[in-house]
Amino acid sequence: xxxxxxxxxxxxxEIFEREQRKIFRTVWLFAGLKTLLPKHNAFLxxxxxxxxxxxxxxxxxxxxxxxxxxxxxxxxxAAPVGCRPLVCPYHAWRYNARGEAENIPDCDALYQFDxxxxxxxxxxEFALRTVGNVLFINLAPTPLPFEEQFSPEFxxxxxxxxxxxDTEVMVTTWHGKFNWKIAYENLRDANHPRFVHPKSLAKTxxxxxxxxTAQATASLLDLQDTSPSDLRREMRSxxxxxxxxxxxxxxxxxxxxxxxxxxxxxxxxNWLAFPNLHIASxxxxxxFTLEHHIxxxxxRTNLEIYWFTARKKQPYxxxxxVLLAQMHGSKLVVGEDVEVMERVQAALHENAPxxxxxxxxxxxxxIERWYAALMENDHEI
Amino acid sequence: xKSRWVMGGGDYLDLAFLAWKQARxxxxxxxxxxxxFADYAFDLSALDALNPAEGAMFVAFDERFxxxxxxxxxxxxxxxxxxxxxxxHPSAVVDTSAVIGLNVFVGAHAxxxxxxxxxxxxxxxxxxxxxxxxxxxxxxxxxxxxQLGSRVEIGGHCIVxxxxxxxAGVKVGKSCELGWPRQYGEQVPAKTTFDPxxxxxxxVYES
Numbered sequence: 042x043x044x045x046x047x048x049x050x051x052x053x054x055e056i057f058e059r060e061q062r063k064i065f066r067t068v069w070l071f072a073g074l075k076t077l078l079p080k081h082n083a084f085l086x087x088x089x090x091x092x093x094x095x096x097x098x099x100x101x102x103x104x105x106x107x108x109x110x111x112x113x114x115x116x117x118x119a120a121p122v123g124c125r126p127l128v129c130p131y132h133a134w135r136y137n138a139r140g141e142a143e144n145i146p147d148c149d150a151l152y153q154f155d156x157x158x159x160x161x162x163x164x165x166e167f168a169l170r171t172v173g174n175v176l177f178i179n180l181a182p183t184p185l186p187f188e189e190q191f192s193p194e195f196x197x198x199x200x201x202x203x204x205x206x207d208t209e210v211m212v213t214t215w216h217g218k219f220n221w222k223i224a225y226e227n228l229r230d231a232n233h234p235r236f237v238h239p240k241s242l243a244k245t246x247x248x249x250x251x252x253x254t255a256q257a258t259a260s261l262l263d264l265q266d267t268s269p270s271d272l273r274r275e276m277r278s279x280x281x282x283x284x285x286x287x288x289x290x291x292x293x294x295x296x297x298x299x300x301x302x303x304x305x306x307x308x309x310x311n312w313l314a315f316p317n318l319h320i321a322s323x324x325x326x327x328x329f330t331l332e333h334h335i336x337x338x339x340x341r342t343n344l345e346i347y348w349f350t351a352r353k354k355q356p357y358x359x360x361x362x363v364l365l366a367q368m369h370g371s372k373l374v375v376g377e378d379v380e381v382m383e384r385v386q387a388a389l390h391e392n393a394p395x396x397x398x399x400x401x402x403x404x405x406x407x408i409e410r411w412y413a414a415l416m417e418n419d420h421e422i
Numbered sequence: 423x424k425s426r427w428v429m430g431g432g433d434y435l436d437l438a439f440l441a442w443k444q445a446r447x448x449x450x451x452x453x454x455x456x457x458x459f460a461d462y463a464f465d466l467s468a469l470d471a472l473n474p475a476e477g478a479m480f481v482a483f484d485e486r487f488x489x490x491x492x493x494x495x496x497x498x499x500x501x502x503x504x505x506x507x508x509x510x511h512p513s514a515v516v517d518t519s520a521v522i523g524l525n526v527f528v529g530a531h532a533x534x535x536x537x538x539x540x541x542x543x544x545x546x547x548x549x550x551x552x553x554x555x556x557x558x559x560x561x562x563x564x565x566x567x568x569q570l571g572s573r574v575e576i577g578g579h580c581i582v583x584x585x586x587x588x589x590a591g592v593k594v595g596k597s598c599e600l601g602w603p604r605q606y607g608e609q610v611p612a613k614t615t616f617d618p619x620x621x622x623x624x625x626v627y628e629s
Contacts, residue, residue: 076629077627077629079629080629083629122625122627144597208506208629209626209627210626210627210628211613211624211625211626212624212625212626212627213620213621213622213623213624213625214621214622215620215621215622216621292461293461293462294461294462295461295462295463313535358490359487359488359490360487360596361613361626362487362488362490362499362597364626365488365615365624366487368624372619383555
């Protein structure tokens with residue numbers, strides 16, 4: 042069967058802007074890890090859907106603001122992760138937990154704002170939601186309810202697993218030359234590991250692609266209901282998680298004894314949070330990797346890769362080397378994915394053949410049906 | 423004749439063994455290869471046949487796992503009562519005021535300036551230049567030709583790769599890897615990795 046995804050969905054700047062507006066500035070997105078914000082004034086910054094955002098701890102309360110000073114538009118916090126008050130380094134405007142410009146040096150003498158203008162100086166605030174140790178942000182003025190995007194089962198499992206995350210976090214960013222959607226089509230494709238990762242991941246984990254007949258049949262039909270609530274309900278099924286494949290002979294290492302394992306199953310865990318968050322545990326809950334795919338352009342995606350173990354029982358000297366060894370493992374396995382995804386992107390052109398999908402790809406077809414409805418019509422979520 | 427056991431694995435074992443053998447013709451220098459099990463633990467049975475009173479040991483294992491595996495071997499040797507000494511190549515120029523720790527390797531034509539301190543288990547490969555009053559903490563791995571300015575501090579378990587240089591006065595935190603061939607002119611936070619296979623540095627944040 043033919044895919045619903047024509048090549049321009051992966052090439053067009055206009056489609057890119059449309060999905061930024063209709064998806065990324067509308068739905069809940071991964072924003073960061075709560076484990077990086079443990080104390081007063083701890084902050085993290087990032088650009089989400091093109092908007093610079095700061096998430097800051099104010100006496101234990103986490104708040105998200107646009108990270109742009111209201112005076113001269115400088116970034117208020119510059120480091121990716123740090124601990125300092127929310128003060129712009131340019132002219133020292135200081136903001137409080139409500140985003141108000143609480144202190145402006147020499148305000149009366151130099152700026153001479155009237156009362157109304159002075160009181161209106163407030164940073165744009167964004168909705169923030171914490172699930173265990175995972176933070177989600179919503180950039181919309183009126184965010185859709187979080188529970189309409191993610192099912193209760195998904196939220197519960199993410200909360201349980203992420204509460205096990207350790208506070209030592211390794212992170213880096215890769216610059217991929219592929220459209221962000223290709224990454225998730227690949228992640229939802231259980232048939233690729235034996236071909237793309239025969240000497241790495243597929244050697245230890247038994248991924249078995251299956252056909253969901255009911256879903257495959259349903260995915261052939263056009264989307265009938267396209268009201269915002271219908272589209273949200275449909276979207277809820279795009280995020281799922283749990284044990285994905287058994288690990289028949291899980292190899293144990295000395296550091297496994299140093300952490301509080303999450304769960305007891307020798308399984309490969311996957312969590313896919315639509316649209317652009319993937320979390321996995323490739324060793325049955327001893328450690329986790331979190332991959333955040335950030336669309337930069339139609340053919341450019343930044344891939345932020347995080348690694349952390351389950352919570353340490355006590356600090357140990359070589360803990361960062363445990364993370365680095367696993368990061369290098371990602372470099373191998375995800376690097377194999379990136380290589381094939383960049384080849385797929387490189388082959389695309391306006392008149393490229395429409396992909397042919399099989400029955401086992403019904404989840405991709407279901408999501409693509411929803412995506413095409415959103416892109417081709419005035420429908421909103 | 424005094425025994426000199428050079429123990430470890432890989433290319434660095436060969437390098438250290440030959441260096442000791444050429445530098446100490448008066449000693450019985452032997453090469454002891456230690457294997458690893460599937461979980462990377464060392465098989466230390468080769469040590470059981472040795473009498474620590476009959477000689478001294480040098481541990482030669484490369485930088486893998488942030489130099490912690492070499493550290494592990496060194497600890498195993500110390501626990502068994504083996505004496506450890508540094509190796510300084512005859513062609514190296516080490517200022518008399520420099521302090522060199524146990525099991526340090528200083529390769530051919532390396533230069534260590536006045537007032538330097540090189541802590542135990544650190545490896546300075548051939549041609550390394552360490553500027554005056556610098557400190558390289560324990561279990562580091564500094565590759566061939568690396569240039570460190572004066573007053574540089576390199577934290578424990580760091581790796582500095584070929585092609586890197588560190589500007590005078592710069593402090594590099596523990597467990598860093600400076601693998602991008604360039605000059606490092608600013609402080610490097612602990613546990614930061616610059617690996618040429620990656621597009622950006624690898625950072626560690628912890629609370």
